[in-house]
Amino acid sequence: MTIELLLQQVLNALSLGGTYALLALGLAIVFSMMGLINFAHGEIMSGAGYGLWFVILVGLPFGLGIVAAVVTGLAIAVAMEKIAFRPVRSASPAALLLTSFAVSGIMQVLFQNLISPKGRPVAVPDVLTGSWTLGTLHVGTIQALSIIVTLALLAGLTVFFRRTRMGIAMRAAASDFDVARLMGIRANAVIAAAFGVSGVLAGAAATFWVAQRGSVDPLMGFLPVLKAFIAVIVGGLGRLEGAVAGGFLLGFIEIGLRAFLPDDLVAYREALTLALVILILVLRPRGLMGRARESVR
Amino acid sequence: MAASTHAARAARDLRGAAFLVAPLALVAIATAAAGDPAWTQTVVNFFVALTAVVGIGIYVGNAGIVSFGHTCFMALGGYLSAILTVAPNFKAGNLPGLPAFLAVVELPLPLSLAFVVLGVGLVAGLTGMVIARLDGAAASIATLGLLVIVYNVLIGAREITRGSQAFYGIPITVGVWTAFAAAAVAIVLARVFRGSSIGLELRATREDEPAAGAVGVRAVPRRWSSWLLSAMVAAVAGALYAHFLGVITPKAFYFHLTFALLAMLIVGGMASVSGAVAGAVLVTVLIEALRRLEEGFAIGSLAVPPVFGLTVVGLGLAILLVMYRRPQGLLGFAEIEELVAPAASPHVAPGPLPRVEAAGALVAEGIGRSFGGLRAVDGVDLRLATGEIVGLIGPNGAGKSTLLGLISGVLRPDAGRVTLDGVDATDWPAWRMARRGLGRTFQNIRLFRNLSVHENVEVAARRSGLDAGPLLAQFGLDALAHRPAGTLAYGPQRRLEIARAVALAPRFLLLDEPAAGMNETESDALLDDLRRLRDETGIGLLVIDHDLRLIMRLCDRVVVLDRGQVIAEGPPAVVQKDPAVIEAYLGRAHRPTEPNSEG
Numbered sequence: 095m096t097i098e099l100l101l102q103q104v105l106n107a108l109s110l111g112g113t114y115a116l117l118a119l120g121l122a123i124v125f126s127m128m129g130l131i132n133f134a135h136g137e138i139m140s141g142a143g144y145g146l147w148f149v150i151l152v153g154l155p156f157g158l159g160i161v162a163a164v165v166t167g168l169a170i171a172v173a174m175e176k177i178a179f180r181p182v183r184s185a186s187p188a189a190l191l192l193t194s195f196a197v198s199g200i201m202q203v204l205f206q207n208l209i210s211p212k213g214r215p216v217a218v219p220d221v222l223t224g225s226w227t228l229g230t231l232h233v234g235t236i237q238a239l240s241i242i243v244t245l246a247l248l249a250g251l252t253v254f255f256r257r258t259r260m261g262i263a264m265r266a267a268a269s270d271f272d273v274a275r276l277m278g279i280r281a282n283a284v285i286a287a288a289f290g291v292s293g294v295l296a297g298a299a300a301t302f303w304v305a306q307r308g309s310v311d312p313l314m315g316f317l318p319v320l321k322a323f324i325a326v327i328v329g330g331l332g333r334l335e336g337a338v339a340g341g342f343l344l345g346f347i348e349i350g351l352r353a354f355l356p357d358d359l360v361a362y363r364e365a366l367t368l369a370l371v372i373l374i375l376v377l378r379p380r381g382l383m384g385r386a387r388e389s390v391r
Numbered sequence: 392m393a394a395s396t397h398a399a400r401a402a403r404d405l406r407g408a409a410f411l412v413a414p415l416a417l418v419a420i421a422t423a424a425a426g427d428p429a430w431t432q433t434v435v436n437f438f439v440a441l442t443a444v445v446g447i448g449i450y451v452g453n454a455g456i457v458s459f460g461h462t463c464f465m466a467l468g469g470y471l472s473a474i475l476t477v478a479p480n481f482k483a484g485n486l487p488g489l490p491a492f493l494a495v496v497e498l499p500l501p502l503s504l505a506f507v508v509l510g511v512g513l514v515a516g517l518t519g520m521v522i523a524r525l526d527g528a529a530a531s532i533a534t535l536g537l538l539v540i541v542y543n544v545l546i547g548a549r550e551i552t553r554g555s556q557a558f559y560g561i562p563i564t565v566g567v568w569t570a571f572a573a574a575a576v577a578i579v580l581a582r583v584f585r586g587s588s589i590g591l592e593l594r595a596t597r598e599d600e601p602a603a604g605a606v607g608v609r610a611v612p613r614r615w616s617s618w619l620l621s622a623m624v625a626a627v628a629g630a631l632y633a634h635f636l637g638v639i640t641p642k643a644f645y646f647h648l649t650f651a652l653l654a655m656l657i658v659g660g661m662a663s664v665s666g667a668v669a670g671a672v673l674v675t676v677l678i679e680a681l682r683r684l685e686e687g688f689a690i691g692s693l694a695v696p697p698v699f700g701l702t703v704v705g706l707g708l709a710i711l712l713v714m715y716r717r718p719q720g721l722l723g724f725a726e727i728e729e730l731v732a733p734a735a736s737p738h739v740a741p742g743p744l745p746r747v748e749a750a751g752a753l754v755a756e757g758i759g760r761s762f763g764g765l766r767a768v769d770g771v772d773l774r775l776a777t778g779e780i781v782g783l784i785g786p787n788g789a790g791k792s793t794l795l796g797l798i799s800g801v802l803r804p805d806a807g808r809v810t811l812d813g814v815d816a817t818d819w820p821a822w823r824m825a826r827r828g829l830g831r832t833f834q835n836i837r838l839f840r841n842l843s844v845h846e847n848v849e850v851a852a853r854r855s856g857l858d859a860g861p862l863l864a865q866f867g868l869d870a871l872a873h874r875p876a877g878t879l880a881y882g883p884q885r886r887l888e889i890a891r892a893v894a895l896a897p898r899f900l901l902l903d904e905p906a907a908g909m910n911e912t913e914s915d916a917l918l919d920d921l922r923r924l925r926d927e928t929g930i931g932l933l934v935i936d937h938d939l940r941l942i943m944r945l946c947d948r949v950v951v952l953d954r955g956q957v958i959a960e961g962p963p964a965v966v967q968k969d970p971a972v973i974e975a976y977l978g979r980a981h982r983p984t985e986p987n988s989e990g
Contacts, residue, residue, distance in 0.1 A: 131528040181715050187528050188457045192657055198709035199650055203700030324536055327529040355826040361547030365540040372521060374535050380522040
């Protein structure tokens, strides 16, 4: 094992883990607001991917495609909140989860019928598919960009949550929704904003995902978002930093297994990744950054 | 229901199961008599799905946690049974990776099912050790992870399972009668589990985990047992699928099946066995109708083309409709016989209250606890002997409820120790404190809202061996016994919470603001009730309240807390005159009573 190979794997892990982190962060923001694990987050991601695909299809430049992906993600997320989740907002977590489960199934069928059940190719410009060579290290352009953009997004969100009015309102609502409402924070606005942020993050994640794989399909969002779910609970449900940490952890575990797993076990890679992460919950049932839940009342 | 013995309970549950099994038996008889292949196919499919749904409901319904993972136990059951029953020469050709002992066996279905129950039970027992520790959404996501793990393993292990290719040639041995028998057994098991002590306690944790802890219930082992049993039933359903279809793939036990089974559970109402049955019927009808539409059809000369995924959309919309209109499902929390023939609440003579036999004391020595920089409780000594009534008062934010949490095991002190009858109980969790004789109520009433009044008391009474009926009468709640606790008015809710704590036959009882929200007349009645409770039982009572009129008349001794520390202690008359108390507490408000509650 050379240092270069190790560095290479670290970059791979940062890139993949970063995508999981963006998805997990979006899930965690919505969860902290209304206790919903949004099963249909994967469909937001797939929808954003189709936004990118459509713009390229009609011959517009890739840059506009990225904008389209982010805007589509935002629009689907906000519309989903308004149409599907607002009527059940105060329902139990189980009811919310099932609602999003149904929404997810319906949206998958819509993608299959309205677009295609098969994958649609997306032409990625040569600038992005290339790679740089630093000594013996090969860094894919998309990979490098995804790491940089992910870190920039995380930094930007930190500023948003600390400095802006809406960001602070969202943090207040996340820590105690009822009290925040009593303080005059408008529930509809913060929840819509939470979904909006989660949609933007899903749009960014979709862009990296599609650019690295070169196609979009109706089930595209399923596996990465499943991993993001796991990242969210491993990080500690509702803890935003935890979700990001969980996403990166998952990236490292997955890349680690991909690099070092013996050949006869490669078929079990996904299963092993998930099992390893879920086993963390044996040690910490409330997740890495979860607070022990204590209540005196 | 005066004599709630094991036999009586089992009889009641079996009678309830009969309500459900009887109409299914008619369907089975009619199907066997008609002998129409297409219809038989549909009915067998329904019975197998019903077995699975009722099995899944054993965990999901009682624990209140949605599981996406039970389809994986069906997959394991299906594959295991397939491997055990196909001919050895098929295995030699198709499944080269099988261990030798599996490669040579060829079992009949009943024997194979026994191994399925054991084998999948082992897997469920192990996975349950992780999943039972989780609650709510975290548990649901972990079950989803489990489903994906098993799916990937089945595909990866192609030397044993043929991977993503179809596993065919499974002996088709399941007909109407086998499928019906499985469904009937599943219904009986689910009803008996639901009514058992484990099932009742699990439903209590579903309603309110801290309150369940306060009557001695540990959620984790209860969740584990229901996980295990429900996985075993699901595994049998999976095996039956395999022996009904003759061909299985990992994909057959993945999202589509999960979606359909969950829709059945939700539409009918996941909290009751009857709901699972009703949902299975309705959703099966819906799926059959949609499947015909999906294949395309013609209205007169107008041909409607096949629409892909119509069943998924239909099921999705059905789930949404239920969530929007009636989130608890069509049947809600009730079993069918409770809806068809509601039990009367017979008048029961009030029974004697449990008596404390030996004297003892609950003692806190120098206990403290910080939250961040705030020292909420700081070096407090408190002693509560059996047979005495101690009042704990103090201004808002003085640390009273925190102190209660520390004594009752809900919070862990970071200094000092707690002893119960001389035994060190500092590190005991709430459920152990409760089992060793400490009852409590909560400042914001915590009842098992969707359980009946009787069941609320029954959870605690079954632990202590008391009879719930006469105890309810003692508290004037016998006429309300079959009402869901959440539908009671405020006063009866408070009384029920105390009755539930007393049903634990505690030696010590901690009451957190029992008079909150009561007017003078009600508070006078409470005073009499509590005094009588102490006189008749010899329980040691610790009462927190802001109603000083009540505290001063009720208590033998009063402890005053301010900023986490005891500033005065003694008989009410002495404490009332203490200058420190007047300054800290009475001096601030010129009214003798401060009606608001601590935030």
